[in-house]
Amino acid sequence: MAVRVTESALCGEGVVTGTAEFQRWYAERVRNDVAEVRRIPLSALEGWETVPGTGEIAHRSGRFFTVEGLDVRMPDGPVPNWNQPIINQPEIGILGILAREFDGVLHFLMQAKNEPGNHNGVQLSPTVQATRSNYMRVHGGGRVPYLEYFREASRYRVLADVLQSEQGSWFNRKRNRNIVVEVDGDIEVLDGFCWLTLGQLHGLLAIDDVVNMDARTVLACLPFAGPGPAEALSPGGGPGDAVVRSCDSDVGGVHPLTEIQSWVTEARARTELRTRTMPLNEVKGWTRSEYAISHEDGLYFDIMAVDVKAGSREVGQWTQPMIEPRGIGIVAFLVTRIDGVLHVLARPDTRPGYADAIEFGPTVQCTPGNYAPGPPPAHLRFLQSVLEAEPDRVLFDTVLSEEGGRFYHAQNRYMAVETDADPRLEDSDFRWVTLHQLARLLRHSHYLNVEARSLVACLHSLIGRS
């Protein structure tokens, strides 16, 4: 399977949709699928209520999601106790991509989808991107196309199927089902959908704000690692070959996987993290004004509300609360080549919203403005190394959006920066791991956070780069 995925990654031109044709189609979608998104007062939310007593913002149906308060205690952390608003969305949605071979090459059915939080409107999404309320049609929308392939996945060839977490500082234990299903028969291509090779998707990943977060996390869960793909390579080569070797499970890494797993077990056992939901109107350090619930120092994020008038969505007009982050984040892996094999510097990332307290995160993950001067915590330690890297060491550098259904204009600059293989970079906070080790862990929940998964998809896009 790893070989088939690699072959699709090497096809920069599609059999079904030529790249020029894609560009025409995509430009047309961008032009025609326009939504009007307007910031409104929190009190103007329709169908949502501020719950008396707690101040929670909840949908009157009891479905969708709730904005709640969270009390977080981490006695050994840099901040031992804080309060914050957080989104509670207990339903598990489906992020599904349909795959099919055309002329022996795997293609993926992608959707051009407008989300209210996308600053540029349309982005490329999975075939199905639907919450449970959404596909159970709680708000009376139309049926979700292609849903049946994922709800009855056992009838098809399942390439990936795993629950994965999303932003652990903004969501309380939210997960989505990341699923890729391969089919054989004819599939009608509906308006707004098109078949692309992995190579085409990889090309689009290098353009700011085209491939959305949901597509990236599903692509990261593809079985891109396994035995075989590095067999045909000559020694040496560019970053692309180092990625292929890193995906080959017959090629070793500097640490065995059991050691990496023991390292995360130890970190979880050591880390005390206690969270408790609390009334939103009692969260310390946050205040509610007409248009937003904001931190008193103007940091982190706001809870705000939008009114959406959309042409192509199942429901033409609605209002909803969203999270609007303050500033653009930096999300970066330091990478290195050890014996020609790409390794990434992984870090145990602790967030209140992870069901298991810790998942592996990128080397650097922060919004620089949020931090006070002083000794940097682990997730900031290599920020300067990343920002000041020589241009020829920067293997990937693209601004990408986070989920446009919940986050308003949320963007991160995703980077992969090469450094020398220095074992001194490893301490209790960092380890060099290969992509096939990450792929092994990605078959399970609770191992890679959503930013690391995005970066895995970005690193995979280096295949073919000389």
Added chain:
Amino acid sequence: MAVRVTESALCGEGVVTGTAEFQRWYAERVRNDVAEVRRIPLSALEGWETVPGTGEIAHRSGRFFTVEGLDVRMPDGPVPNWNQPIINQPEIGILGILAREFDGVLHFLMQAKNEPGNHNGVQLSPTVQATRSNYMRVHGGGRVPYLEYFREASRYRVLADVLQSEQGSWFNRKRNRNIVVEVDGDIEVLDGFCWLTLGQLHGLLAIDDVVNMDARTVLACLPFAGPGPAEALSPGGGPGDAVVRSCDSDVGGVHPLTEIQSWVTEARARTELRTRTMPLNEVKGWTRSEYAISHEDGLYFDIMAVDVKAGSREVGQWTQPMIEPRGIGIVAFLVTRIDGVLHVLARPDTRPGYADAIEFGPTVQCTPGNYAPGPPPAHLRFLQSVLEAEPDRVLFDTVLSEEGGRFYHAQNRYMAVETDADPRLEDSDFRWVTLHQLARLLRHSHYLNVEARSLVACLHSLIGRS
């Protein structure tokens, strides 16, 4: 590694401690390590308080554990909403077994340990069985022997190291670190400890209430599966050979592991489970009397309190709340041989205390008296098949205790019952899986519940059985 574990399992006699010598030693421990455990009124708990307002029972230090209320909503379950008391123990403790080769055979350092909830006092425990409060010496006890091997595990050979859940109806998201470390050098054997082979431990598993729950769950996490162990077998053979083949990762199962994982992903995505802690004095259907918090129908369990006077424990006298279940449970795997390979009938088990809502449980897991007449839920469906099986179909049948540090006289009858390989037994609630598939999943958290892990250890004990 699987071969070394299998070899130790085939050694019914130890190199270090002969079985006769073990029996003398164990009888002496049972005789001399006596504790006086007395039921006391809840109000007589010392160092614990009933929190005003909520009625929670909490230790005054803020450590150890808390008895809280839990509101559970499972809209599609047989009971869509209920309240119950539950233990909240956010700390992650260590259940660690030290391993070492003697004359080429792996031995495991076991401890004879008295726990207040054990109806028979002493049972065999892991080398280290300690909560974090315990080993950080919150209550001022002595140091925990052999702790350093597990806290600095990366200096040794780690055979297993994974967080595993415990009883999901009694604990809210509790996990312990299950860890096995192999050492080379000389180890001083302290009073109360002894080296045993896996074969010796397996012999003891067939005796009621000797090998405690903590030992069983750690043994289940041993790397007993892998390539190789079945190579030397002739076709046919008894249940022991079927177990060895089931542990051999080169021998296939009826379902590929990816299909099993997709099945649990689908079950998790489908199951709506929402839990919320609530004041203990407001849990519906439960009342507090002088000696217990009990369900109004006399079902499930009681929260009660004990006074303990122990000779050998770090602290000589203490009081604590405990859970006392009503009745002895039945925990059973239906098993079958398919092409000579043992398969067990696994079931997705939903409990409010699992961090991930669902883990694989045994085919049958219940306390029969707790259920009303009517169509049985999945975990009861095969109860009669198990209880009425012909004696020659019963491969394992032993009463074993649950954790004696939190549960008072909690016992389950653990059974493995052979049945014909009938594919009709499989529906959305059941799948045939092999032991090496379970072993693969056991390297990760959130897959096998503690009862299933106990049964895996019991099934492994059939190795050598003709």
